[in-house]
Amino acid sequence: xxxxxxxxxxxxxxxxxxxxxxxxxxxxxxxxxxxxxxxxxxxxxxxxxxxxxxxxxxxxxxxxxxxxxxxxxxxxxxxxxxxxxxxxxxxxxxxxxxxxxxxxxxxxxxxxxxxxxxxxxxxxxxxxxxxxxxxxxxxxxxxxxxxxxxxxxxxxxxxxxxxxxxxxxxxxxxxxxxxxxxxxxxxxxxxxxxxxxxxxxxxxxxxxxxxxxxxxxxxxxxxxxxxxxxxxxxxxxxxxxxxxxxxxxxxxxxxxxxxxxxxxxxxxxxxxxxxxxxxxxxxxxxxxxxxxxxxxxxxxxxxxxxxxxxxxxxxxxxxxxxxxxxxxxxxxxxxxxxxxxxxxxxxxxxxxxxxxxxxxxxxxxxxxxxxxxxxxxxxxxxxxxxxxxxxxxxxxxxxxxxxxxxxxxxxxxxxxxxxxxxxxxxxxxxxxxxxxxxxx
Amino acid sequence: xxxxxxxxxxxxxxxxxxxxxxxxxxxxxxxxxxxxxxxxxxxxxxxxxxxxxxxxxxxxxxxxxxxxxxxxxxxxxxxxxxxxxxxxxxxxxxxxxxxxxxxxxxxxxxxxxxxxxxxxxxxxxxxxxxxxxxxxxxxxxxxxxxxxxxxxxxxxxxxxxxxxxxxxxxxxxxxxxxxxxxxxxxxxxxxxxxxxxxxxxxxxxxxxxxxxxxxxxxxxxxxxxxxxxxxxxxxxxxxxxxxxxxxxxxxxxxxxxxxxxxxxxxxxxxxxxxxxxxxxxxxxxxxxxxxxxxxxxxxxxxxxxxxxxxxxxxxxxxxxxxxxxxxxxxxxxxxxxxxxxxxxxxxxxxxxxxxxxxxxxxxxxxxxxxxxxxxxxxxxxxxxxxxxxxxxxxxxxxxxxxxxxxxxxxxxxxxxxxxxxxxxxxxx
Numbered sequence: 028x029x030x031x032x033x034x035x036x037x038x039x040x041x042x043x044x045x046x047x048x049x050x051x052x053x054x055x056x057x058x059x060x061x062x063x064x065x066x067x068x069x070x071x072x073x074x075x076x077x078x079x080x081x082x083x084x085x086x087x088x089x090x091x092x093x094x095x096x097x098x099x100x101x102x103x104x105x106x107x108x109x110x111x112x113x114x115x116x117x118x119x120x121x122x123x124x125x126x127x128x129x130x131x132x133x134x135x136x137x138x139x140x141x142x143x144x145x146x147x148x149x150x151x152x153x154x155x156x157x158x159x160x161x162x163x164x165x166x167x168x169x170x171x172x173x174x175x176x177x178x179x180x181x182x183x184x185x186x187x188x189x190x191x192x193x194x195x196x197x198x199x200x201x202x203x204x205x206x207x208x209x210x211x212x213x214x215x216x217x218x219x220x221x222x223x224x225x226x227x228x229x230x231x232x233x234x235x236x237x238x239x240x241x242x243x244x245x246x247x248x249x250x251x252x253x254x255x256x257x258x259x260x261x262x263x264x265x266x267x268x269x270x271x272x273x274x275x276x277x278x279x280x281x282x283x284x285x286x287x288x289x290x291x292x293x294x295x296x297x298x299x300x301x302x303x304x305x306x307x308x309x310x311x312x313x314x315x316x317x318x319x320x321x322x323x324x325x326x327x328x329x330x331x332x333x334x335x336x337x338x339x340x341x342x343x344x345x346x347x348x349x350x351x352x353x354x355x356x357x358x359x360x361x362x363x364x365x366x367x368x369x370x371x372x373x374x375x376x377x378x379x380x381x382x383x384x385x386x387x388x389x390x391x392x393x394x395x396x397x398x399x400x401x402x403x404x405x406x407x408x409x410x411x412x413x414x415x416x417x418x419x420x421x422x423x424x425x426x427x428x429x430x431x432x433x434x435x436x437x438x439x440x441x442x443x444x445x446x447x448x449x450x451x452x453x454x455x456x457x458x459x460x461x462x463x464x465x466x467x
Numbered sequence: 468x469x470x471x472x473x474x475x476x477x478x479x480x481x482x483x484x485x486x487x488x489x490x491x492x493x494x495x496x497x498x499x500x501x502x503x504x505x506x507x508x509x510x511x512x513x514x515x516x517x518x519x520x521x522x523x524x525x526x527x528x529x530x531x532x533x534x535x536x537x538x539x540x541x542x543x544x545x546x547x548x549x550x551x552x553x554x555x556x557x558x559x560x561x562x563x564x565x566x567x568x569x570x571x572x573x574x575x576x577x578x579x580x581x582x583x584x585x586x587x588x589x590x591x592x593x594x595x596x597x598x599x600x601x602x603x604x605x606x607x608x609x610x611x612x613x614x615x616x617x618x619x620x621x622x623x624x625x626x627x628x629x630x631x632x633x634x635x636x637x638x639x640x641x642x643x644x645x646x647x648x649x650x651x652x653x654x655x656x657x658x659x660x661x662x663x664x665x666x667x668x669x670x671x672x673x674x675x676x677x678x679x680x681x682x683x684x685x686x687x688x689x690x691x692x693x694x695x696x697x698x699x700x701x702x703x704x705x706x707x708x709x710x711x712x713x714x715x716x717x718x719x720x721x722x723x724x725x726x727x728x729x730x731x732x733x734x735x736x737x738x739x740x741x742x743x744x745x746x747x748x749x750x751x752x753x754x755x756x757x758x759x760x761x762x763x764x765x766x767x768x769x770x771x772x773x774x775x776x777x778x779x780x781x782x783x784x785x786x787x788x789x790x791x792x793x794x795x796x797x798x799x800x801x802x803x804x805x806x807x808x809x810x811x812x813x814x815x816x817x818x819x820x821x822x823x824x825x826x827x828x829x830x831x832x833x834x835x836x837x838x839x840x841x842x843x844x845x846x847x848x849x850x851x852x853x854x855x856x857x858x859x860x861x862x863x864x865x866x867x868x869x870x871x872x873x874x875x876x877x878x879x880x881x882x883x884x885x886x887x888x889x890x891x892x893x894x895x
Contacts, residue, residue: 415783
């Protein structure tokens with residue numbers, strides 16, 4: 028082969044770096060629109076209703092909204108939460124026909140039953156308390172917590188679950204209490220409680236089974252996610268064991284673990300960590316199999332097929348924005364992933380042709396220049412842009428000059444600081460003398 | 468005392484007789500102290516007796532009579548005449564003699580300054596006051612009461628350069644907090660006038676962080692200027708105070724300078740249009756503080772800052788792009804700005820006028836020249852002097868009985884147990 032031709036081929040390959048996926052991959056068609064029914068089937072309990080609610084509020088698409096509301100309505104009917112019921116009915120506003128109207132008979136009967144049950148629980152609890160049987164009191168409070176939770180009074184439920192703490196006799200009880208408290212706190216959005224109860228539960232190591240450990244990891248991951256500590260969140264999600272299965276559907280589905288963990292890891296891990304903790308992580312691979320888009324985009328990111336990676340991200344975005352936990356963080360995570368990709372792309376090169384790079388990222392040269400400028404200003408990329416020839420040159424900091432500069436600067440600062448220190452000391456001294464002499 | 472009877476004539480005679488050597492002068496000083504009352508009672512003969520004395524030989528006596536003379540109310544037409552004689556006295560008097568009666572000398576100078584303000588001719592006072600300071604100082608590290616007045620005269624007369632020459636001395640000794648505040652504040656203004664922002668920042672910093680038990684207006688004004696100068700010189704302003712700042716200042720200063728803090732926030736965004744609208748809407752506030760000029764300098768410094776930022780990110784950039792990103796009106800104006808900055812040594816770049824490109828270069832300083840090594844060497848020497856001073860001050864302080872007394876009292880209050888427990892352990 029002629030050397031010139033050879034070079035040309037390589038150049039072509041570099042040039043194609045990114046958009047070759049058209050031949051290489053069979054594109055995984057991510058559903059344009061979220062399949063609400065399939066999505067809802069992943070969850071159970073209150074979170075299912077809340078997620079449907081959230082989708083209905085955010086999707087901005089009438090048919091999808093009605094679909095979500097219809098399923099929420101059906102789900103609520105199975106439970107006893109009349110307040111949520113009224114809210115959903117109001118949102119449906121008669122658009123789903125008579126079957127989905129305000130069912131006063133049902134609501135009244137539920138409320139009546141609830142009152143009766145509450146009275147019964149109260150009298151039971153009182154009896155237990157007079158008898159001072161620890162275990163029964165604990166059960167009583169627990170029942171109260173369950174009752175309030177079922178009726179949507181989360182604050183009360185939380186209080187009652189926490190009260191059981193004084194009556195816990197075994198480590199199992201404590202873990203039970205913690206899990207209940209975590210569940211309610213997540214529903215309330217009080218993630219500081221979640222963190223503290225997770226750590227409380229983790230203290231009693233011996234009584235933890237694999238499923239509980241997985242649950243606690245998920246809860247801790249969620250708490251870190253809410254606190255915008257993406258790296259910690261990623262670590263927690265990556266530690267979730269395969270035992271999780273469908274055991275924690277009242278909070279999180281295994282698909283979510285893959286999504287949250289994958290995105291957080293992409294945004295916060297460096298290449299080595301990504302390889303060792305995500306790609307080579309057998310546990311997590313099982314989760315990733317559930318969400319092939321995330322798996323593919325992580326692999327694309329790692330193998331530097333940024334265009335296809337970003338394309339996957341773009342496709343997923345609409346659905347992620349409908350996620351009750353992730354929606355606030357999508358933009359930040361995406362921005363971080365994009366900057367990471369840009370940094371990684373430029374890292375090995377001494378000079379980069381901006382035209383090629385723009386092509387790899389499917390963006391315009393001008394737009395790319397702006398992005399790079401922001402990253403350079405932030406000192407995330409050590410390089411300078413030759414705007415005339417559209418080339419990015421890596422910049423090798425001159426250690427010697429930098430040291431000289433730094434030394435001189437430090438000297439100046441020291442000089443200034445010491446002088447003002449001496450001055451202040453003198454002032455203080457005189458002030459002190461003035462005050463004592465006045466006293467005498 | 469019978470001397471009193473002979474009144475002015477005898478005073479003058481005494482002065483003439485007792486001005487030759489140091490023991491005579493001490494005697495004269497005591498005599499003058501006693502006859503002060505006499506001097507202050509009779510204005511008519513004072514001026515005539517001044518004519519009989521030579522200010523360079525009879526400095527002390529001359530000072531006493533002059534002080535008496537200047538403390539009487541003077542008619543407007545005589546003021547000028549009086550000022551001339553004061554100026555002559557300051558120029559020719561002997562430093563040794565006047566240092567015996569610093570308070571008299573200061574009071575003469577203060578009156579002198581007041582009269583000059585009355586005549587609204589500050590420039591007349593600049594040179595005599597500078598001489599007065601030099602004669603009054605026992606060392607160049609001492610802050611005299613006259614420093615602040617002198618700097619104020621310099622500002623009013625716009626003689627920033629003269630004022631700056633005084634500021635180049637490092638001041639360590641000062642006993643009047645008020646004088647110190649004023650000195651630093653006016654000094655800051657003089658430095659701003661000379662565009663010596665680094666020094667100005669240092670002086671204003673001293674005011675803001677000086678120990679104080681109650682907030683004063685000088686500190687508030689200084690803080691406002693501190694914010695502005697910090698923006699001009701450093702391109703940023705950190706709202707947190709160093710931890711040695713007095714708690715009064717930490718608590719209150721920000722409340723008095725809201726518009727300035729908002730200005731620095733707006734500066735931080737890097738958008739020039741935003742900054743300009745903010746300045747426009749708050750124009751009256753800045754104007755009433757007499758800071759509008761500085762605020763305008765802040766605005767123009769932003770262009771420079773933005774261009775400097777470009778040098779960090781670009782190797783070449785067209786003038787048009789510079790104009791767009793920095794929000795200048797066109798490539799012509801961008802070229803002017805870049806050219807100006809190259810000339811001032813603020814950036815290193817070459818302009819290619821043919822295709823309108825600017826090529827940014829690295830700092831050519833290689834830290835290899837003899838000059839640079841000398842510079843570093845002198846810096847090291849200076850720092851060694853400074854740090855020696857610090858050590859000696861520390862030693863002095865730890866031997867100061869008053870300081871030890873205070874510290875001891877506080878220790879006892881807080882660590883009473885520590886004091887007792889140690890000997891007990893050993894006796895067991």
